[in-house]
Amino acid sequence: MKILVAGGIYIDQASDGSPFIGGHIVAKYIGKYSHHNVHLHTNFSTESSQSTKALKKSLRDAGVDPAFAGRVSASYGTIEGDQVTSGSNVFETVSHERLRKMTDIDLLVLTTDISQRDFRMLLNYAYRQSIPVLIFTCGEYNSYDTARVAPYILTDSGVPEYHLHSNELKQTLESHGITESTPVVRTRQELVMAPSSAALRIIGQLIGISAVLGLVVFGILYALGLTGNRGIYDTDIDPNLAVDHESCATIMECRTLGDDYLETLNTYIDIQDAPHLFVENRTRTQYITYTVDDFVLVDAKEHAPLPIGSVDEYEAIWDRIVAFFPHEYIDTINQYELFSDGEGNTLAFVDIKEAGVTFAMDIRDNRDRPSEYRTLIHEFAHIYSLPIEDFSHDGTELSYLKEDTLMAAFIDRFWSQYGEDWIENKFKSQPERQAFYNNNVTDFHEPYQATNPKEDFAITFVEFVTSRMPESSSQLKDVKVRSFYEDPELVKLRVDILSNIVEYEKARTIDEAQSKS
DSSP states (O other): OEEEEEOOOEEETTOSSOOEESTHHHHHHHHHTOOSEEEEEOEEESSOHHHHHHHHHHHHHTTEEOTTOEEESSOOEEEETTEEEOGGGGSOOOOHHHHHHSOOOOEEEEESSSOHHHHHHHHHHHHHTTOOEEEEEOSOOTTSOOSSSOOEESOSSSSOOGGGGHHHHHHHHHHTTSSOSSOOOOOGGGOOOOOOSHHHHHHHHHTTHHHHHHTHHHHHHHHHTTTOOOOOOOOOOOTTOBOOOSSOOBHHHHHHHHHHHHHHHTTTOOTTOOOOOOOOOOOOEEEEEEEEETTEEEEEEESSOOSSSOHHHHHHHHHHHHHHSOHHHHTTEEEEEEEESSSSSOOEEEEEETTEEEEEEETTSOOSHHHHHHHHHHHHHHHHHOOGGGBSSSSOOGGGBOSSSHHHHHHHHHTGGGOGGGSOOTTSOHHHHHHHHHHTGGGOSSGGGGGOHHHHHHHHHHHHHHSOOOOSOOSHHHHHHHHGGGOHHHHHHHHHHHHHHHHHHHHHHHHHHHHHO
């Protein structure tokens, strides 16, 4: 069997022995406990040649061929406690040309500590070629596509500590018939030999040229220190602080009640589930625009015929908006719009003006319930955090944000360390945006969150509503979520949203059961 494993490489700062940990460990386990032909995709650092040489030798000794791996001129990632620096791991080195050369793969094994794009390219390749896939995760990135393949969750710490879960890895691999229970002795023909000529080494180095060129901007930004300084962040949660809610009286009571609703909701749907999005670029097209009058859709104006779905299907999304969110927060919505720019890209948007708020949904996306619900919560977070009265201009450009507002406090607390040049990144080049995210990877759950504080707040809000509180992590992305528990209004809002979604799901399930009977 020919197996391709994709996993990251990190240096364990606390290690006294072999310093290398990360997802590549999975390849070593398979190589040591099987006779399979094991190949590894990862990113080797060209800045640590001696360490890289030793690592490659240890991989070959374990029966793993590292020839498919990429090479980048960046330092290896590091792990110190729960602090993760991504380093070389988040750079994109998988290409269509390299995939074409990697033929006859029988199994793809992925870990979630590598570049999101590389993860998706390998996964899409496996889908197209009907290659079985196994995914192991330590909870590094919530945005990775695991909808079609249920991942094996080793831990949700967010730290790629695969080496601490050898027993779970071995048991899972054995249960799939991939590995044996004891280490194997490879025959001479099965040994993985190092390249023997300078020409082969040069060819291997050429593979990483495009990645090296792509790192130029990153190197400049890093050298100039444009990505900010690491600060110390903490939260001050008073569990006994009063909350004005009919079903819970304090922060702790409401947090527990919200968690109970979340557990109930998970019996109906996996709210964290997110399908893979095939991104296609189309011209944005408006299909139907509705006026909203007292939370009811009226005066539908059809701009173009719907290419997919039905009017009833998309009007039902509006019904869910009204059902999920307290009306005092959405009473400024006076227009509901159906549009599309193709699959992926913009899933939805809100346009907040003095005349009212437009809530727009892409008809080609949001056809999966968990994904749609998360999108609705995300857009609601924008409405909640960007009321028009918080701006001195008709719109929500951050340059017009008033002081002593919710968003101003969020920026001051969580974005001041980056400098004013990085408050708005959507107009920067892709290499600049990627560099900013790469150098602050533990500050954000996904790259889009690093676009600006508005998206940061919205994605943090989705995590706040749909997950339990991350109690021990000191990573900034988790500190932001915890900070929402300082605010009684936000804690109350979480309870109300989850309660409303649970009631909606209960009613929907009953209706479906009755219709079938």
